[in-house]
Every structure is written in structure tokens, then in C-alpha cells.
Amino acid sequence: MTVLPQRRLGADGPLVGAVGLGTMALSGIYGEVDDDDSVRLVHRAIDEGVTLFDTSDSYGQGHNEQLLGRALTGRRDQIVLASKFGIQREGLGRPDRVRAALEASLRRLGTDHLDVYYMHRFDPTTPIEDSMGALGELVAEGKIRHVGLSEISAARLRDAHAVHPVAVVQQEYSLFTREPEVDLLPTMRELGVGLVAYSPLGRGFLGGTFRSVADIAADDPRRSRYPRYSEQNLERNLALARAIFDIAEARHIPPAVLALAWVLSRGDDVVPIPGTRRVQNLMSNISAAAVELDGVTLADLERVAPRGAAVGERYDEAMSRRIERGEET
Numbered sequence: 205m206t207v208l209p210q211r212r213l214g215a216d217g218p219l220v221g222a223v224g225l226g227t228m229a230l231s232g233i234y235g236e237v238d239d240d241d242s243v244r245l246v247h248r249a250i251d252e253g254v255t256l257f258d259t260s261d262s263y264g265q266g267h268n269e270q271l272l273g274r275a276l277t278g279r280r281d282q283i284v285l286a287s288k289f290g291i292q293r294e295g296l297g298r299p300d301r302v303r304a305a306l307e308a309s310l311r312r313l314g315t316d317h318l319d320v321y322y323m324h325r326f327d328p329t330t331p332i333e334d335s336m337g338a339l340g341e342l343v344a345e346g347k348i349r350h351v352g353l354s355e356i357s358a359a360r361l362r363d364a365h366a367v368h369p370v371a372v373v374q375q376e377y378s379l380f381t382r383e384p385e386v387d388l389l390p391t392m393r394e395l396g397v398g399l400v401a402y403s404p405l406g407r408g409f410l411g412g413t414f415r416s417v418a419d420i421a422a423d424d425p426r427r428s429r430y431p432r433y434s435e436q437n438l439e440r441n442l443a444l445a446r447a448i449f450d451i452a453e454a455r456h457i458p459p460a461v462l463a464l465a466w467v468l469s470r471g472d473d474v475v476p477i478p479g480t481r482r483v484q485n486l487m488s489n490i491s492a493a494a495v496e497l498d499g500v501t502l503a504d505l506e507r508v509a510p511r512g513a514a515v516g517e518r519y520d521e522a523m524s525r526r527i528e529r530g531e532e533t
């Protein structure tokens with residue numbers, strides 16, 4: 205078994221393997237996938253020492269949690285299990301809804317507790333203090349071990365943390381998305397909150413498979429869903445990716461390994477959760493934990509991929525509004 209270095213997420217958060225596994229794409233979000241293959245992939249990840257597994261009640265409308273529940277039969281105690289609630293619509297941050305969502309997730313996952321339970325998006329119709337109060341009660345009851353937030357502003361994080369300790373924030377963070385560096389990450393460090401870096405491969409841009417538009421299937425769901433993959437922005441983002449691949453090639457490491465090693469280099473309190481449907485890519489991603497980038501490589505990446513280098517919004521208008529509202533103070 206691979207010995208993955210361990211990282212503690214936040215001052216009092218869980219200890220996890222330095223590279224986790226995001227399972228969202230195992231519910232077809234980026235194209236077709238077979239459940240039996242997915243179960244084998246999860247088993248292989250556990251065998252290789254991955255401990256942090258990330259799902260949500262929204263991925264495949266429950267399919268993802270059910271699939272993970274199936275894969276975790278007899279192995280639940282070997283992993284740190286994280287799920288989320290509240291992305292679909294407003295009102296889901298209400299205390300009664302939070303409790304009901306957790307019960308449903310536990311049933312689908314076939315477990316009696318979660319190690320991390322995230323509020324996937326801030327609910328603008330419910331004061332965050334109320335949602336946090338409900339989450340605190342679930343911690344006291346032993347149904348969840350740690351509370352997490354996702355796509356949250358620094359100011360809102362402070363409000364939430366004052367009600368109940370937030371162990372982890374899950375935010376998009378990669379060479380394509382560096383905005384958390386501005387004020388979220390410094391606030392997290394001040395409060396002792398760990399960062400789980402989601403979409404650390406830029407939803408595929410940084411994997412090395414897509415070098416030109418022709419490499420991305422016309423019916424790939426990302427093309428219609430995410431502005432960075434839109435016709436208007438795709439060429440420029442692929443050019444940025446190719447410039448990053450050149451740096452990887454010069455160092456003789458695969459692009460995905462470079463991208464993940466960069467995320468890992470940002471601090472011991474940062475853990476990426478790349479998603480993959482393929483064992484070969486899983487193995488490559490795990491190997492990034494053993495790669496330490498030298499100063500020259502880091503400086504080259506800084507030059508090629510400074511904050512804001514990727515063009516286009518991260519989400520479509522509806523989700524962008526949802527996130528922006530989450531950032532009101």
C-alpha cells in the first residue's frame with residue numbers, strides 16, 4: 205500500500221491522506237461512467253491509502269452517495285467521509301432541513317455518521333448562525349464529527365465560526381482559480397480552518413488530456429455548463445494550460461502531477477480532492493504527494509499562471525449569483 209503523507213485539516217480537524225478523491229464525476233457529470241468500475245476505483249483508492257472521500261447529496265441526486273455507500277461496505281472505518289447539503293435551492297439551510305438532509309445522506313451512504321458535513325452553498329434565506337446552530341447540535345449528537353462550508357466569503361466564515369468551529373472550507377483552488385488567496389485563505393489561517401481544494405485540476409484543463417479544442421468531445425457536458433469551456437473562452441484557457449504543460453514537460457512530470465504538487469505546495473493545511481474515473485489517473489494523482497516543486501518551478505508557474513489568468517466565470521449565471529449572494533456581508 206502507498207504511504208500517503210498525512211495532513212491535518214484545520215487546528216482541530218481530521219487527519220487525512222494528503223491527496224483525497226472527489227467522487228462527483230462518478231455520477232456522470234463529465235460524461236458516462238459505469239458503477240461497477242467506480243466501485244473498483246474507490247476500492248483501489250482505499251487500498252492505495254487515500255482516506256478523504258468527497259461526495260454530496262446533489263451529485264446525481266443521491267446516486268453518488270448510494271454508489272459510495274455500496275463501495276464502502278465493510279470499509280467505512282478506513283476512510284474520512286465528507287458529504288454536503290444545500291446546493292439545490294434556497295431554504296435548505298433551515299435547521300429542520302439540515303437535519304433531514306443529513307438523515308437522508310446517512311441512509312444513502314449506509315453509515316451512522318459523517319466525518320465532515322459541509323454546507324454546500326450559503327442559504328440567503330436563513331441566517332448562517334441558525335444553520336451553524338443546527339450543525340453544532342448534530343456534532344453534539346455524534347452524527348457528524350466536523351463542520352465544513354463551501355464557497356463562502358471570509359466575512360461569512362467569521363460569522364459562522366463564532367457560532368460553532370468550522371474545521372474545513374472547501375473552495376475551488378488550482379492554477380486556474382487562485383482567488384481564495386486574496387482574503388479567504390488568510391482568514392482561514394487566522395481561525396485555524398483547513399482548505400480542501402476542489403476541482404484542483406481545473407475541471408480537467410490541467411490534466412494534460414485536453415491540448416486543443418478537438419480533444420474535447422462536442423457533447424462533453426462541460427462545454428455547455430461552464431463558461432471557461434465555452435467557445436468564447438476555450439482557446440485562451442487551453443493556451444494557458446499548454447504553457448503550464450510546458451513547465452511540467454521540462455521537469456519530466458505529468459501535467460496533473462505538477463498541478464496537484466502546486467496545490468500541495470501552498471501549505472500543509474491544504475488538501476486537494478482531484479476527481480477521476482480512471483485507475484491510472486488516480487495513481488498519478490496520488491503520486492503528486494511525493495513531489496516537491498523547487499523554487500524555479502514555482503516561480504515559472506507564478507509567471508505563467510498568476511491569479512486571474514484563466515478567462516471566463518467559473519459558473520453559469522444562476523450559480524454565480526448564488527455564490528455572489530453568499531459573499532454579501
Ligand SMILES: NC(=O)c1ccc[n+]([C@@H]2O[C@H](COP(=O)([O-])OP(=O)(O)OC[C@H]3O[C@@H](n4cnc5c(N)ncnc54)[C@H](OP(=O)(O)O)[C@@H]3O)[C@@H](O)[C@H]2O)c1
Pocket residue numbers: 225226227228229234258259324354355374375401402403404405406407408409410411412413460461477478479480481482484485486488489
Ligand atoms: N464544493 C463544490 O462546490 C464542488 C464543486 C465541484 C467539485 N467539487 C469536488 O471536487 C472534486 C474534484 O473536482 P472535479 O472533478 O470537478 O475537477 P478536477 O478534479 O479538477 O478535474 C477532474 C477532471 O480531470 C481529469 N483528470 C483527473 N486526474 C487526471 C490525471 N491524472 N491526468 C489527466 N486527467 C485527469 C478527469 O478525467 P478522468 O475522469 O478521465 O480521469 C476529469 O475530467 C469533485 O469530485 C467534488 O468532490 C466540489
